[in-house]
Amino acid sequence: MRPARFWLRPLGSIGALGAALLLTLTTAPAAPAAPTPAPPAPAAAVTHEAENATVSRGLVESNHAGFTGSGFVNYDNVSGSYVQWTVQAAQAGRVGLKLRFANGSTSGRPMDITVNGALAADNRAFPGTGAWTSWSTTTVTADLKAGANTIRATAAGPDGGPNVDHLAVETTPTTGGTPAGINGQLKVCGTKLCNQYGNPIQLRGMSTHGLQWYSQCVTNGSLDALATDWKADVLRISMYVQEGGYETDPRGFTDKVHSVIEQATARGMYAIVDWHMLSPGDPHHNLSRAKTFFTEIAQRHKDKTNVLYEIANEPSGVSWSRIKSYAEELIPVIRRYDADTPVLVGTRAWSSLGVSEGSNESEVVNSPVNASNIMYTFHFYAASHKDEYLSALSRAADRVPMFVTEFGTQDYAGEGANDFTMSQRYIDLMASKKISWVNWNYSDDNRSGAVFNSGTCADNGPWAGTGSLKPAGVWVRDRIRTADNFPTG
Secondary structure (H helix, E strand, O other): OOOOHHHHOOOOOOOOOOOOOOOOOOOOOOOOOOOOOOOOOOOOOEEEEHHHOEEEOOEEEOOOOOOOOOOEEEOOOOOOOEEEEEEEEOOOEEEEEEEEEEOOOOOOOOEEEEEOOEEEEEEEOOOOOOOOOOOEEEEEEEEEOOEEEEEEEEEOOOOOOOEEEEEEEOOOOOOOOOHHHHHOOOEEEOOEEEOOOOOEOOOEEEEOOOHHHHHHHOOHHHHHHHHHHOOOOEEEEEEEOOOOOHHHOHHHHHHHHHHHHHHHHHOOOEEEEEEEOOOOOOHHHHHHHHHHHHHHHHHHHOOOOOEEEEOOOOOOOOOHHHHHHHHHHHHHHHHOOOOOOOEEEOOHHHHOOOHHHOOOOHHHHHOOOOOOOEEEEEEEEOOOOOHHHHHHHHHHHOOOOEEEEEEEOOOOOOOOOOOHHHHHHHHHHHHHOOOOEEEEOOOOOOOOOOOEOOOOOOOOOOOOOOOOEOHHHHHHHHHHHOOOOOOOO
């Protein structure tokens, strides 16, 4: 099916080094080479006994030999029972979490492992060990924040979990963790997006195309490449409301969004849940649906620290006051369950701050949404949206918090030649003002704005490198891959 997305918009819609070796010529005999120092010993793991942790619907016992400490936790055959530890980390970074367990049954007893509410391992297998006195280990790699971390192992199967002896944190964290692991819970501070340390940061990443058309481009392999090869900080999950999207199957599409959130979380990326209303342009048309959708999303993911809510993709044909009233009615629905996550609010005229309908940023600056911890969105397509749009974004970012949740290097339809010169001017502005951005789009749509060559998703890749990329994909990948600056001090 040929997506109708871009055809619905009127013109102007959216917008060391190797060490230097000094050779000295001399007649003196060479000094003996200094012995090569031994590599530093790995930091000792810190063990956290299960019997000393918080236990829900389980039992502390000591009737099976071989445990460490004073006992272990029996999950008592209850699905949803858990053990929860508080682990201190000197600095943010990636660590190995080793769980010691015994499973004397013949069936596997899977568990979900979460770190600070984010899923680090989904339905991780804890297979039989032969006897309740035979202990084994499994290791989960996860990101810790500096300070206190909550790590929970929850029984995911009908027979409960295995017996758990202890949790050992295997290595000292390094600063090389994932974006979500380093930055933790984001919040709006002044006009900036700030990390858990209160420092302004810039996120850079990609948006999916509509999940109703291009879910085959959102796979384990493609997301692995986005997180590790592209080194993206954020994935925008584009949930179209109309055009064969959410309204046709609310249950199925909500579950799909849940799944992609978990996939982004497992890879340490932030996830923007994009309520992709486009036509009709009045967000109130979908208010009831939005309340139902975001109620479930917020309930399910309220404990995660890597989720953001984008509540109206591109309002058009309505006043700013109409968009504002929609936001002020929907945001409290989200806040009922999630008080901490930033909410992203679309602006007038296809999120152009009103520029595409003859206005400018002053309407938002002078009449902001009556809510806290929110940002306003801006979309641009560089071949169509030139200095007037760039200047509006620049001025707005000095007055209100801005997030560019969609942009392209082509024209307003995501088609045609790339204007990399104008695109770079936007990139430079956003870097200088720490405006986070997301590029449209991570798919193999036939248009020049889709990063993959046609057929890549059907062939399941290859995803990494540049061999499958269109010119726009090569260009934006290079800019996502440049080093992040995530201050933690």
